[in-house]
Every structure is written in C-alpha cells, then in structure tokens.
Amino acid sequence: xxxxxxxxxxxxxxxxxxxxxxxxxxxxxxxxxxxxxxxxxxxxxxxxxxxxxxxxxxxxxxxxxxxxxxxxxxxxxxxxxxxxxxxxxxxxxxxxxxxxxxxxxxxxxxxxxxxxxxxxxxxxxxxxxxxxxxxxxxxxxxxxxxxxxxxxxxxxxxxxxxxxxxxxxxxxxxxxxxxxxxxxxxxxxxxxxxxxxxxxxxxxxxxxxxxxxxxxxxxxxxxxxxxxxxxxxxxxxxxxxxxxxxxxxxxxxxxxxxxxxxxxxxxxx
Amino acid sequence: xxxxxxxxxxxxxxxxxxxxxxxxxxxxxxxxxxxxxxxxxxxxxxxxxxxxxxxxxxxxxxxxxxxxxxxxxxxxxxxxxxxxxxxxxxxxxxxxxxxxxxxxxxxxxxxxxxxxxxxxxxxxxxxxxxxxxxxxxxxxxxxxxxxxxxxxxxxxxxxxxxxxxxxxxxxxxxxxxxxxxxxxxxxxxxxxxxxxxxxxxxxxxxxxxxxxxxxxxxxxxxxxxxxxxxxxxxxxxxxxxxxxxxxxxxxxxxxxxxxxxxxxxxxxxxxxxxxxxxxxxxxxxxxxxxxxxxxxxxxxxxxxxxxxxxxxxxxxxxxxxxxxxxxxxxxxxxxxxxxxxxxxxxxxxxxxxxxxxxxxxxxxxxxxxxxxxxxxxxxxxxxxxxxxxxxxxxxxxxxxxxxxxxxxxxxxxxxxxxxxxxxxxxxxxxxxxxxxxxxxxxxxxxxxxxxxxxxxxxxxxxxxxxxxxxxxxxxxxxxxxxxxxxxxxxxxxxxxxxxxxxxxxxxxxxxxxxxxxxxxxxxxxxxxxxxxxxxxxxxxxxxxxxxxxxxxxxxxxxxxxxxxxxxxxxxxxxxxxxxxxxxxxxxxxxxxxxxxxxxxxxxxxxxxxxxxxxxxxxxxxxxxxxxxxxxxxxxxxxxxxxxxxxxxxxxxxxxxxxxxxxxxxxxxxxxxxxxxxxxxx
Numbered sequence: 001x002x003x004x005x006x007x008x009x010x011x012x013x014x015x016x017x018x019x020x021x022x023x024x025x026x027x028x029x030x031x032x033x034x035x036x037x038x039x040x041x042x043x044x045x046x047x048x049x050x051x052x053x054x055x056x057x058x059x060x061x062x063x064x065x066x067x068x069x070x071x072x073x074x075x076x077x078x079x080x081x082x083x084x085x086x087x088x089x090x091x092x093x094x095x096x097x098x099x100x101x102x103x104x105x106x107x108x109x110x111x112x113x114x115x116x117x118x119x120x121x122x123x124x125x126x127x128x129x130x131x132x133x134x135x136x137x138x139x140x141x142x143x144x145x146x147x148x149x150x151x152x153x154x155x156x157x158x159x160x161x162x163x164x165x166x167x168x169x170x171x172x173x174x175x176x177x178x179x180x181x182x183x184x185x186x187x188x189x190x191x192x193x194x195x196x197x198x199x200x201x202x203x204x205x206x207x208x209x210x211x212x213x214x215x216x217x218x219x220x221x222x223x224x225x226x227x228x229x230x231x232x233x234x235x236x237x238x239x240x241x242x243x244x245x246x247x248x249x250x251x252x253x254x255x256x257x258x259x260x261x262x263x264x265x266x267x268x269x
Numbered sequence: 270x271x272x273x274x275x276x277x278x279x280x281x282x283x284x285x286x287x288x289x290x291x292x293x294x295x296x297x298x299x300x301x302x303x304x305x306x307x308x309x310x311x312x313x314x315x316x317x318x319x320x321x322x323x324x325x326x327x328x329x330x331x332x333x334x335x336x337x338x339x340x341x342x343x344x345x346x347x348x349x350x351x352x353x354x355x356x357x358x359x360x361x362x363x364x365x366x367x368x369x370x371x372x373x374x375x376x377x378x379x380x381x382x383x384x385x386x387x388x389x390x391x392x393x394x395x396x397x398x399x400x401x402x403x404x405x406x407x408x409x410x411x412x413x414x415x416x417x418x419x420x421x422x423x424x425x426x427x428x429x430x431x432x433x434x435x436x437x438x439x440x441x442x443x444x445x446x447x448x449x450x451x452x453x454x455x456x457x458x459x460x461x462x463x464x465x466x467x468x469x470x471x472x473x474x475x476x477x478x479x480x481x482x483x484x485x486x487x488x489x490x491x492x493x494x495x496x497x498x499x500x501x502x503x504x505x506x507x508x509x510x511x512x513x514x515x516x517x518x519x520x521x522x523x524x525x526x527x528x529x530x531x532x533x534x535x536x537x538x539x540x541x542x543x544x545x546x547x548x549x550x551x552x553x554x555x556x557x558x559x560x561x562x563x564x565x566x567x568x569x570x571x572x573x574x575x576x577x578x579x580x581x582x583x584x585x586x587x588x589x590x591x592x593x594x595x596x597x598x599x600x601x602x603x604x605x606x607x608x609x610x611x612x613x614x615x616x617x618x619x620x621x622x623x624x625x626x627x628x629x630x631x632x633x634x635x636x637x638x639x640x641x642x643x644x645x646x647x648x649x650x651x652x653x654x655x656x657x658x659x660x661x662x663x664x665x666x667x668x669x670x671x672x673x674x675x676x677x678x679x680x681x682x683x684x685x686x687x688x689x690x691x692x693x694x695x696x697x698x699x700x701x702x703x704x705x706x707x708x709x710x711x712x713x714x715x716x717x718x719x720x721x722x723x724x725x726x727x728x729x730x731x732x733x734x735x736x737x738x739x740x741x742x743x744x745x746x747x748x749x750x751x752x753x754x755x756x757x758x759x760x761x762x763x764x765x766x767x768x769x770x771x772x773x774x775x776x777x778x779x780x781x782x783x784x785x786x787x788x789x790x791x792x793x794x795x796x797x798x799x800x801x802x803x804x805x806x807x808x809x810x811x812x813x814x815x816x817x818x819x820x821x822x823x824x825x826x827x828x829x830x831x832x833x834x835x836x837x838x839x840x841x842x843x844x845x846x847x848x849x850x851x852x853x854x855x856x857x858x859x860x861x862x863x864x865x866x867x868x869x870x871x872x873x874x875x876x877x878x879x880x881x882x883x884x885x886x887x888x889x890x891x892x893x894x895x896x897x898x899x900x901x902x903x904x905x906x907x908x909x910x911x912x913x914x915x916x917x918x919x920x921x922x923x924x925x926x927x928x929x930x931x932x933x934x935x936x937x938x939x940x941x942x943x944x945x946x947x948x949x950x
Contacts, residue, residue, distance in 0.1 A: 183679025
C-alpha cells in the first residue's frame, strides 16, 4: 500500500513537473516581474537586466530585486554569476558612498534569477544611484563589469529610519509594509551600521521591542511579538492590527542596555 | 364551522376561568385545545397572557391588561419575574428572573428573530406594536422550551389574527402624552368571510425628548416609528387553515440617552406562511407547518451628538430563515406536544470611524457569522388524578456556527485564534419536569426541577470590540466559549380561601456552570476612546440566581379590586459577589374601581434601593423611589360606533428617579399627562 502511494506520488510529481516544464519553455525566469533597468555590457554580446516585483518601485529602504544576464537577443544566460556594489554619488558634494546590500549565490539549476537586496538610504533626488555589477559567464568564460543607473524614490510613508548613537549611524528598515493588513502580520526589520562610506555591515545582536499604536484612537493592539534576530541583520516578529486606518509602529532598539533608537514607522491600512 | 365556534366559546369560557380556579381534568383538556388558533382567535381582543407555568401570572396580567393603554413594555415590566432593561425611551429589553439577552429567547409567533444591533439596542420586542399583539407567552427557566434552547426562558409575542365571518370593522386610536410631546396613531381594519379573513394594522409614533422629574429635558430620547402589518387567513374546504403574515417596522431617529450613539434607523421585515391541519386523527388536535423569513437592518451613528472624539457609523443586519412543524395531541390522560424546528441566521455588523483628513478606520464587529440550528422538542403533560398534573419537557438542539469573513478571521488571529476556532458545532439539551398538586379547593402547589443549556450568542463568540456603555468596557468574543449550563429548582403555591381573595407566591433557585460573563483582560487595550478597558467572555462556575415573586388580589366589593405584587432577584458569582443588572425588590399596589362604565385606577409603585452592585463592572447603586399613577377611562357607544376615552397622570408627584436596569444613569420621565381616544366602527 505504501509503495502504491509512493508510485502515485512520483507519477503525480512527474506529471506536474511535465506540465510546468511545458509552461516554462522559452519563457523568461523573470516573468511576473517588472523590468526597471537594462544596460549592455561594453565590448560584449551581453546585457544585465534588473527586475523587481510587479507593481513596486525602488524606494528608500529595503528593496528586493533580481538581476539576470542576457544575450543581446534576449536569451537568459543561466550559467552565470553576478555580484553587486551599490553606489551613490551625492549632488553638490564630491562624495560617493555605498549602501547595505545582500546577495545570493546563483544556483543555475533553480531556473530562477539571482536575487539581491539593497537598503537605499537616500532618494535619487539627493544624488545618482548606480549598481556596479560584476559579471561572470561560465560557458564562455566571460568576465566584465557594468554600471546600472537606478532611480530611487522616497515613499509616502518612510520605511527607513537612520539614527546616530555613539557616533555610529544605524539604518533601520521595515520590510513589506505594503502587505500589512488587518489581523496578524509577519514583521521584519533590518538593521545595518555605517562603518565607513563603503562598509555597511548588518548588526546582529540587538534587542528590538515594538508597540503598534493608533494615534487617532489612543489604543494599540494585543499579542505582538518582538522581532528577534534571524540572519544577516534581519529581525522577525509579529505585528497585529485590529482595524484599518493610520497606525504607528513604535520601535525601540537596544544594544544591551543602551537604547540605540526609538523610532516610529507610519503604516496605512 | 359550527365546531370552530364551539371551540371558540369553550375556549373563551375556559380562558376566562383559567385564572380563577386550578384546572380540573375537563378544563385542563380544554385549556390545551384553547392554544389552537381556532380557540384563541376571537376571544383575545386585547393583550392577554398565556400563563403556561403559573396561572397566578395570568391573573396579574389580566388585571393589568385592563389598564387603559399601557404599552407592551409597561405591561411586561409589571409581570412577575419580568424586568426591563432600558437604554432610552425606546426598545426596552425584557429580562426574566434577572436573565436577559442571549440567555432568553424572544420570538414573534414562534419565529426566531435576532436584533441587528451589536449593542443590543434593538431587542426583538422593539419590532412589534402592542396593537398588533394578541397575546404574550412567557416561559420561565430552562426546562425545555418550544422556542429554542435557553437557560432563562422565552417570550413569544403572538400576532393578532384576522377574524372570519366578520363584517368590515376596525378602530382608530390616538394618544398624546405631555412629557415628551408624543403622539401616536394607530388604525386597524378587519374583514372576514366564511373562508377568507384579512386584517390590516398600521401605527405611527412620534415622541420628542422627554422631561425628567427635575424638569430637565433628557436629550436624545425621542423617536419616530412606523409599523404596519397584513394578516390573511384562509380556511380550505377540508377545514384546514392557511395563514399568511407580513409585518414591517421602520423606526427612525431613535435617541439613546444612555448610550454615546443614536440610531438613524431600525427596520424589520417579517414574513410567514403557515398551514394548520386540525384533527388529522381524532387524538391529534392539530399539526402546524410554518415557514418564515425575517431581516433586520440597523444603523447606529453619532451624527446628532456634539463633542464626540470620532464620528462613527455602525450598521448591522441579521437575516433569519426558519420553519417548524408542531403538533399537539391528547391520548388518555396525556397531552403531548412535539415540535421540530430549524433556522439559519446570519449576523453582519461593521464599524467605521471617521477623522477628517485621515484614513477611515474600519473593522467588522460581527464578522459575517452564520448559524444553522435544528431542534426537537417534546412535552408530555400527564394528569393521572384530578388533583395532580405532571409535566415533562425535553429539547435537543444542534447548532453549527461559522465566521465566514476572511477579514474577521484575520481580526481574530491577533488573539491567537486560528481556522479551527471559526467553525463550531454545539449540541445543547434542555429537560424539565414539574408537578402540580391541588391539596384542597383553596390550596395548590407546584414544584419543578430542570436542567438547561444555551448556545453562546454571536457577540459572545465572535463580537469584536463591542463597546458596552453600561460598564464602559469593550467586549471581545471568545470562539472557544462553552455553552452555559443551569440547574434549576422552582416552587410555587396558590391560596384562595375565599372567592374574592387569592394569593400566589413563587420562588426559584438557579445554579449555573460555565456562566458566560466578560472578564477584564489586562493585555488588551480598550479600542473605544474613553473606555475602561477590554473584557473577554469567559465561562465561570458557581453563579447563582434566586428570587421570588408574589401577587395578592382582593375584591372587597363588586366595583373594587386591589392587586399587590412584589418581585425580587438576588444573583451572585462564585465569590458571592453581586452580578450586574439585577433589579432590587419592587412592589406594586393597585386599586381599580369601576362604576357605570367609568373605570379609575390608582397605582403605587415603589422599589427599594439597589446597593448590592457589581463593583468590577463599575455599576452604580440606585436609590429607592416611590411613584403614584392615576388613570381613568370611560367607554360608550354612539351611532353604532364605540368610543373609549382614557386619560391619566403617570408619576403624579413628578419624582426624579431611575430604575436599576436603566443605562447610563439616565433619569426616567417626570410627570406625564396622557390622553387617548379609541374609536371603533
């Protein structure tokens, strides 16, 4: 009996696999995402294309995006590896700085684009953002670099707070606030520190307390779970909302007993 | 036809008699028959009580119904064991022996119906008008009820039936009262042939804000209400009966001085069709099939209030469909009643708060909650001896309750509830037994023991931050709440040593397990601005209710009657602490004199103070009060028309008072002069 189940399971798996293979044939692994930048790599037949989730844009704060290496005629080069360094050249100041970023190692067998994240710390109105992308194409053993200009806007409700404590600057981002709805929500924050203009490491050993509040009504919500560190400066918890409207999420960040930041994120439901 | 007329006459005699003597076998048989439609139809022209469990109440009721034009609520509030919760001048909510709301069932002609207000501003009793009622059936306790599982009892409002074989007739009724500048108008028309009868009824009331005993206007206490109904009865060739009823009630701009909000509108639509077969077998008296539907729409808002921190709209609605088959039969010395009933109801309510230039704040307060319910009721009245009647009742009910709204489910996820909590199956059972024994011509007793269970209400399961202005707390439902259970003992005696004097005394003691009550949850913020906190419904054991009521009637002369009635309830939680909303000892002493068609009535009404208050609900004590009312009426005929003129003064000495069940410390009306005229044609 057990064996039969197994056989059935495999058969079904094969069937669905076959179907999905059919669906995917010749399609872009970026389907369902929006292209935001595309730049040809000089002296090559390749271009780098940047995608973000549909109906989103690059905004100040934490942003997920995907990068893919394509041939000039649009074929995805799956056997490739990309790495990034975000850079900002600030207007009216002869100054360049980077930003916190995350990258995954590309697994070509996954049939997916390589995904990245950057905490853009300022909007493009304050300077020009570029992503410096280094490219390796394994099949042709091609190596090169390219600069992708990107536009970063300031969202209506800020999702990034920066504070300075003990002469160090911390950058706190709240993720996926657009997805918040009435009820119980996963809450995710990232905390990074600016060590130098080029080094923005994640800060991993902080204590974070949250307290949602509806200022117009003077009440909060019950059973919130304070975010705790998961990995790479990401802290995960739970935030609850009991109704639609304008909420504040008060965030207190402590390093040991030292309060690094007390900030409030505005959220609209 | 002849047979039905005989029924009517017999029933008429018997009902008139039922109050006077403990029933013998014959009258017992006939009293069972009198419950059939045919029996009660012509007889009960004015409000009448069917006192199933205590004939003494019938006496009191019959007495009060002769009061010129008391409202349904005023009549109810004088009955043994009944007290009314009052949040304004409109829509008082009945309590039976201190139990209310979800603990009792309120039905209209056996139809289940549910108020659409999350703050209980619209008890079902608010959707019927007294001039449209034939009788009110009151059952106390949880010992098995035809009207649904309950721990407290049931109130069934029976609608007036059209009369067969009746020439076109009707009446017009106008009433004015000074305290609120209130006018009410009602009219009805009846026409019946041998087979078909039609009755139409309409009423309109317009009451302004009333003035209390210290001369201050009680703002937000007025209301307007329109009520109309149509009843059609058709007798088939086989002498079976088809009944059709439509009832529409539309109340607007109802003020609630005891609450921070008013009601923009409260509307009910009720429709029913029934088919009754008489004597399909000689021992089966009748079988009735009935189907019904009703819908209630209710909108609470605060647009008429100054100085509110946020503007709020709270619309709510309920829809209920149901049906039943019921039959009564007599076999030997047993009278059986059986009923299979079912209903499906849906409750939906939401709240939106508005702040200029900000996003609207929205939540579901009753998140689209469905309940399907099916019940089976069986009762046997056994009369082995002329002086002994034993009764046994049993009811079993199965209910499925489900929260359908996804947003509602998400709202409840903040309390850690998950999908398993949003579909709940419950079975409830009620059983009761009682013994009546006639010790002598003048003395009889009744003893009863019962067990009752009831389903939690929608608010108790899935209400979301419902503000209760009585204690100033927001209430959150508990999907895991258990059914409430009660063990009950009741006893009564009746003593009638002489023809013109009679006394009835009854007492009860109820023990509750899993009593449903809101307890403060310190982890939960109040949602409502200014509220004291949030309570969540929980089950507690060891709650007791006990109380008694007594009535004495004395007729010293043909033209004079005296009624004295008192009632008291005492309720404690497991720590012996008082429960909230329990009325103190209350008394009524009424003299009625009648001479040459001129009736005069002097009523004294007084209540002791209620200092036994529930501290943890912030309940306030209520002072004692004494009131005197004087009423008079005269009827005469002129030119084939009947006239009935009544006038009186309520609260003669303009006392400044409130009753303990009145919300928000709002004082009751001061001196009120009223007059009414009824013209029948």
